[in-house]
Amino acid sequence: MPDDEIARLSQQRFARMRPFGAGRSRSVDTAGLPPGPRWPALVQSAALLRFRHRFVPYLRRRFGDTFTVRLIPEGRPLVIFTRPEAIKEIFAGDPDLFHAGKGNGILGPIMGEHSLLLVDGAEHKRARKLLMPAFSPRALQDYQDLVTGVAKAEVGSWQTGRPFRSLDRMNALTLEVILRVVFGVTDEGRLARLRPLVNATVDVSPTVLLGWGIPRLQRFGMWKRAVETSYSLDRLIYAEIAERRASPDLEHRTDVLSQLIRVDDGGDRLSDPELRDQLVTLLLAGHETTATALAWALYEVGRDPAQRARARAAAAAGDDEWLEAIAQESMRLHPVIPMVVRTLMGPATVAGIHLQRGATVGASILLSHARADNHPEPEQFRPERFVGRSPAPNTWIPFGGGVRRCIGAGFSLMEAVAVLREVFTTYDVEAVGDDEPRVRNITSVPRRGARITVRDLVGSPR
Known part of the structure; x- marks a missing residue:
């Protein structure tokens, strides 16, 4: 695809996918909604994006299990629920009425209009059907050896006895998995060009996300750099798609991109722009989230000698x-994403609360995971909660739920197990210092990078 055509598609995406729309949004009736703070909508929006780990727990202490936050533009209401029975109603809601795409609209300029996270109704059903074979149990088995190979190379490069930020190493590892296993890129030159562009795309502040809704900002500073990065990433992705389509061994390749190109549902195939949008979605949804979960896992295990011994024994x-x-x-x-949201396309009732069209409902992952009635002693790191039993429905929701449950959940857990196995069969891991979450783009990451020190195990093959 010519560069000028790629630039046109990129510009078109930024124009179409402005988070707050091009015109005046329809007002929402807020009568009868649960209580919430009376601060200006801009202040509440900034607090929810930037300071969620203090703001959201404060709101629960102040207003109870259900409360309303008002967001830009025009103070549109977001009603946040924390109890599992209410979360069940949200996940089980009619997908034609409870739209997830609009709630994720702040990511539209980078993910694109075809993104699985942004489409609703029949479009979502179609996209999920076309993507599903690439994430089937059979496909996950095919990816496992590739993931293990990437993990072995990364873990084998660590220096023993020196503290380092596990988040940085996990980000590098999961990025390599995405590029090699999902994108199927093997050319070192292209990998070298992709890595910094991906990192620059992921590592943006909430201020950049808000600025995507104001086109004139895109001519300046951090917003201009974000747009330029997106254009450069698009050029590389479209080049990879074009080369893959023409590849003589396409039918034998097992990477996700190759499988998506081969999908043919009665003549229904994914176009280049659709492939681009789904690849970027998988990149953003599956790179930093898994890396952050792994960094916190190494940090938490490394804080407790008993946990360290148990993890080493399990890996062996x-x-x-x-x-x-x-x-x-x-x-x-340590939830990486704070909540799962749905925007109502008509009146609905959740937990006995009558809501009007245009309101957004949120299932709080942060608060659900921290409820003592959901998870006893919720502040404690206790993996045994998940051994031999599943958590009660709608109490553990890092991948969302219902028909919108993350399509890559199985891939993420398979990758996590492969990486942890490689780490704990090679090293003893010890945490260094304390850490706490901070917000980066829409995710939460360890503020100090989840620092650890590793030491070779007796008999380690290194």
């Missing part, structure tokens, strides 16, 4: 159930 014995439980408990204790 091939006890993948315990390793997966470590990942699951990391996701519970």
Whole structure:
């Protein structure tokens, strides 16, 4: 595809996918909504994006299990729910009425109009059907050896006895998995060009996200750089798609991109712009989220000698159930995404609260995972919660739920187990200092990078 055509598609995406729309939005009736702060909508929006780990728990202490936040533009209401029975109603809501795409609209300029996270109704059903074969149990088995190979190369490069930020290394590792296993890129030159562009796309502040709704800002500073990065990433992705379509071994390749190109549902195939949007979605949804969960897992295990010994024993014995439980408990204790949202396309009732068209409802992952009635002693890191049993429905929701449950959930857990197995069969891991979450774009990451020190195990093959 010529560069000028790629630039046109990129510009068109930014224009179409402005988070707050091009015109005046329809007002929403807020009568009868649960209480919430009376601060200006801009202040509440900034607090929710930037300071959620203090703001959201404060709102629950102040207003109870259900409360309303008012967001830009025009103070549109977001009603946040924390109890599992209310969360069940949200996840089970009619997908034609409870739209997820509009709630994720702030990501539209980078993900694109075809993104699985942004489409609703029949479009979402179609996109999910076309993508599903690439994430089937059979496909996950095919990816496992590739993921293990990437993990072995990364973990084998670590220096023993020196503290380092595990978040940085996990980001590098999961990025390599995405580029090699999902994108199927093997050319070192292209990998070298992709890595910095992906990192620049992921590592943006909430201020950049808000600025995507104001086109004139895109001529200046951080917003201009974000747009330029997106254009450059688009050029590389479209080049990879074109080369893959023409590849003589396309039918034999097992990477996700190749499988998506081969999908043919009665003549229904994914176009180049659709492939681009789904690849970027998988990149953003599956790179930093898994990396952050793994960094917190290494940090939490490394804080407790008993946990360290148990993790090493599990890895040596091939006890993948315990390793997966470590990942699951990391996701519970340190949610990477704060909530799952749906925007109402008509009147609806949730937990006895009557809501009007245009209101947004949010299932709070932060608060659901921290409720003692959902998870006893919620502040404690206890992987055994997930061994031999599943958590009660709608109490552990890092991947969302219902028909919109993350399509890559199985891939994420498979990757996490492969990485933890490689780490704990090679090293003893010890946490360094304390850490706490901070907000980066829409995700939460360890403020100090989840610092650890590793030491070789006796008999390690290194």
